[in-house]
Amino acid sequence: MSTTDLQKEISLVKQSYEDNKSTLGYNELFIKYLGKKGQVNKLFNKISLLGKDEKLSPLKSVNEIKDFIETDIKSIKTSSIDESKDDQNMYLPVKASETGNLHPITAVTRNLNQFFHYYGFSVYDGPEIETDYYNFEMMGVPADHPARELQDTFYLREPDILLRTQASSIEARELEKQNPPIRFVSAGKVFRNETTNKSNASIFHHYQGVCVDKDITMANLKWIFDKSLKYILGPDTVIRFRAKYYPEVEPGMSPDIKCTFCNGKGCEICKFRGWIEIAGGGMIHPNTLEKAGIDSKIYSGFAFGWGLDRIAMTKYDIRDIRLLFNGSIVYV
Numbered sequence: 657m658s659t660t661d662l663q664k665e666i667s668l669v670k671q672s673y674e675d676n677k678s679t680l681g682y683n684e685l686f687i688k689y690l691g692k693k694g695q696v697n698k699l700f701n702k703i704s705l706l707g708k709d710e711k712l713s714p715l716k717s718v719n720e721i722k723d724f725i726e727t728d729i730k731s732i733k734t735s736s737i738d739e740s741k742d743d744q745n746m747y748l749p750v751k752a753s754e755t756g757n758l759h760p761i762t763a764v765t766r767n768l769n770q771f772f773h774y775y776g777f778s779v780y781d782g783p784e785i786e787t788d789y790y791n792f793e794m795m796g797v798p799a800d801h802p803a804r805e806l807q808d809t810f811y812l813r814e815p816d817i818l819l820r821t822q823a824s825s826i827e828a829r830e831l832e833k834q835n836p837p838i839r840f841v842s843a844g845k846v847f848r849n850e851t852t853n854k855s856n857a858s859i860f861h862h863y864q865g866v867c868v869d870k871d872i873t874m875a876n877l878k879w880i881f882d883k884s885l886k887y888i889l890g891p892d893t894v895i896r897f898r899a900k901y902y903p904e905v906e907p908g909m910s911p912d913i914k915c916t917f918c919n920g921k922g923c924e925i926c927k928f929r930g931w932i933e934i935a936g937g938g939m940i941h942p943n944t945l946e947k948a949g950i951d952s953k954i955y956s957g958f959a960f961g962w963g964l965d966r967i968a969m970t971k972y973d974i975r976d977i978r979l980l981f982n983g984s985i986v987y988v
């Protein structure tokens with residue numbers, strides 16, 4: 657074959673590539689032109705048959721064409737990735753799957769668990785279906801106690817099997833099982849027979865903490881309230897403490913946080929008080945300790961309960977407690 661014919665053939669290969677590139681995929685183009693038995697290699701084979709001097713010029717042309725096709729195929733490949741034809745494109749990396757977020761209550765619970773774990777608290781769970789004894793009786797609320805009015809619940813079997821009204825039922829069970837020193841937290845759903853509105857629901861979430869040891873006082877409880885509330889809601893959280901009655905503790909107190917929705921001016925969420933009651937606690941009543949078999953002359957302890965829903969609402973700016981029970985994924 658003469659060098660002129662070869663040059664002609666080289667031009668034809670280039671022309672054929674130009675004609676095919678709009679119809680063939682880059683894989684097919686690669687095989688047809690740059691593959692082992694591709695057209696460019698065929699040209700190289702023909703050149704190898706030429707004499708030493710004749711080779712130079714066609715070799716240069718074929719190399720140019722090879723470079724051109726290589727670059728062009730690469731650009732086709734890149735642009736096809738940009739167009740995301742990923743259903744056909746075997747070279748694309750696998751798309752990362754979309755994951756959901758943690759529910760605000762779960763996120764807050766885990767956050768609090770982390771805090772309390774750091775201070776030596778274990779994490780316990782307990783049943784949502786409770787007996788009257790662990791839910792009321794042991795926590796200082798016998799059958800004729802007026803506090804039962806405030807904690808009306810749903811009975812599975814009257815009068816003794818019910819849905820727990822507070823996570824203190826876990827406290828009752830654990831105090832009975834363990835010997836001091838005792839330190840634990842627990843979180844879970846609690847139930848009340850209440851009309852649902854923006855800030856109350858018949859299902860909500862409690863976070864309960866218990867510490868029983870020698871020389872435990874209200875000062876320990878106040879410290880842990882202050883530290884944990886600021887940990888979860890931010891260092892600028894304004895907290896006030898006031899005395900409050902709870903049947904299972906003596907004395908009892910309640911930390912309120914300044915309403916962040918109205919900055920203390922009063923709004924629907926804080927019931928126009930400017931403050932939100934977020935937790936309650938106090939010294940575990942000696943009667944409760946004695947019922948659990950703990951000597952109240954040697955040991956004392958504090959217990960506290962948080963409303964997790966209100967914490968999540970404050971933390972994530974959720975203005976209606978009912979949103980925590982629907983499928984909205986816009987928070988967290």
Ligand SMILES: [Zn+2]
Pocket residue numbers: 915916917918919920921922923924925926927928930931
């Ligand atoms: Zn408010």
